Amino acid sequence: MTVVDTMSSTEAAIAVDGRHVAHNYSPLPVVATSADGVWVTDVEGRRYLDCLAAYSAVNFGHRNPEITAVAHAQLDSLTLVSRAFHSDRLGPFCQALAELCGKDMVLPMNSGAEAVESGIKVARKWGTDVKGVPAGQSNIVVAHNNFHGRTTTIISFSDDETARRGFGPYTPGFRSVAFGDADALAAAIDDNTVAVLLEPIQGEAGIVVPPRDFLPRVRALCTERNVLMIADEIQSGLARTGRTFACDHFGVVPDIYLLGKALGGGVVPLSAVVADRDVLGVLHPGEHGSTFGGNPLAAAIGTTVVAMLRRGEFQSRSAELGDHLHARLRALIGSGVVAVRGMGLWAGVDIDPALGTGKQITVRLAERGVLVKDTHGSTLRFAPPLVITAAEIDWAIDQFAQVLADPGSHLSGTAL
Numbered sequence: 001m002t003v004v005d006t007m008s009s010t011e012a013a014i015a016v017d018g019r020h021v022a023h024n025y026s027p028l029p030v031v032a033t034s035a036d037g038v039w040v041t042d043v044e045g046r047r048y049l050d051c052l053a054a055y056s057a058v059n060f061g062h063r064n065p066e067i068t069a070v071a072h073a074q075l076d077s078l079t080l081v082s083r084a085f086h087s088d089r090l091g092p093f094c095q096a097l098a099e100l101c102g103k104d105m106v107l108p109m110n111s112g113a114e115a116v117e118s119g120i121k122v123a124r125k126w127g128t129d130v131k132g133v134p135a136g137q138s139n140i141v142v143a144h145n146n147f148h149g150r151t152t153t154i155i156s157f158s159d160d161e162t163a164r165r166g167f168g169p170y171t172p173g174f175r176s177v178a179f180g181d182a183d184a185l186a187a188a189i190d191d192n193t194v195a196v197l198l199e200p201i202q203g204e205a206g207i208v209v210p211p212r213d214f215l216p217r218v219r220a221l222c223t224e225r226n227v228l229m230i231a232d233e234i235q236s237g238l239a240r241t242g243r244t245f246a247c248d249h250f251g252v253v254p255d256i257y258l259l260g261k262a263l264g265g266g267v268v269p270l271s272a273v274v275a276d277r278d279v280l281g282v283l284h285p286g287e288h289g290s291t292f293g294g295n296p297l298a299a300a301i302g303t304t305v306v307a308m309l310r311r312g313e314f315q316s317r318s319a320e321l322g323d324h325l326h327a328r329l330r331a332l333i334g335s336g337v338v339a340v341r342g343m344g345l346w347a348g349v350d351i352d353p354a355l356g357t358g359k360q361i362t363v364r365l366a367e368r369g370v371l372v373k374d375t376h377g378s379t380l381r382f383a384p385p386l387v388i389t390a391a392e393i394d395w396a397i398d399q400f401a402q403v404l405a406d407p408g409s410h411l412s413g414t415a416l
């Protein structure tokens, strides 16, 4: 008998990953093989309630039937032409998404980081062509503890040392101020500032909601100083917080929306920069592009996602069930939970560090059939697909309460 023969399917799959998958993540020891709605099944047939939803890319549930039906149909007709030709899918998608955002135009891309990179390029080009900032002299104001992705330019304005160390030289042209401090932001803006780039609610930082007057003040400052307000709604947008955009809670409309994750329906990578013509119109042929950006398969799926968002039911579910989730989590304050933040079905939960690291708690939760992800040591993130029910939330929080009550215990009979 070889060593591999004695391994469980889970251990064998993790061993192959360990040898052949670059170690740029530290995943939970769960090997998914199928999923439906909010439930994920692993290679040994165990079921887990997904309370992460692929960092909000699966807002509409795993294999949402409305989305998979469109994807199947599109696979049978046309998948990719590049932007060298038109397709009959891209225009309708961009029109629908622009309308959802109350804007004129859409620049389709693939990953979230690409949307951020594209937004930065658009803002810089707008700065030179429209605002009149000398070429190469512009700056963009960002916030401490931001997370916008991990490309070279984006990590250049991150203050996460793990994301930065060893990856220099960094891209210049960014200045960072405290998130939520409108005075600091006002002081950072000068004549060469072309944009303020923010997550309206910081996701990876631990679901940090700014003071109520912050985003309205940023909006007013950007208008006064002729600076573009860019809202990175890649994680916070598309119904996650109980409104279509997190900005909606604050009565704010940015100049540029950056969207991704759930836009691809949990099926394909699809991201977008959405803005009015006086901003996105600065791009001309050859200045920016992507072979896969706006491909017909993604565009067909994205059109369906926009139609689903138009109905409002996912926003309502997130708002109503989010109240329930937050009430249940707040009831655990003092019983292992230190603080709860967030909006809608999106909660950052600080746990008492004495109970163990966030990662240890997520492993205990996975043993009990609940998938969540830690961030920054002692914070857990609850962001289930928006199709979750109140009873499923109750079950997940019951498991969480039991883990907090006895964080050291392992369930017998599980192979994790």
Ligand SMILES: Cc1ncc(COP(=O)(O)O)c(C=O)c1O
Binding pocket: 055, 111, 112, 113, 114, 116, 147, 148, 149, 150, 199, 203, 204, 232, 233, 234, 235, 236, 260, 261
């Ligand atoms: C706010 C925000 N922006 C950008 C990104 C990057 O998206 P992607 O991983 O698709 O590149 C993320 C990913 O978590 C995010 O949360």
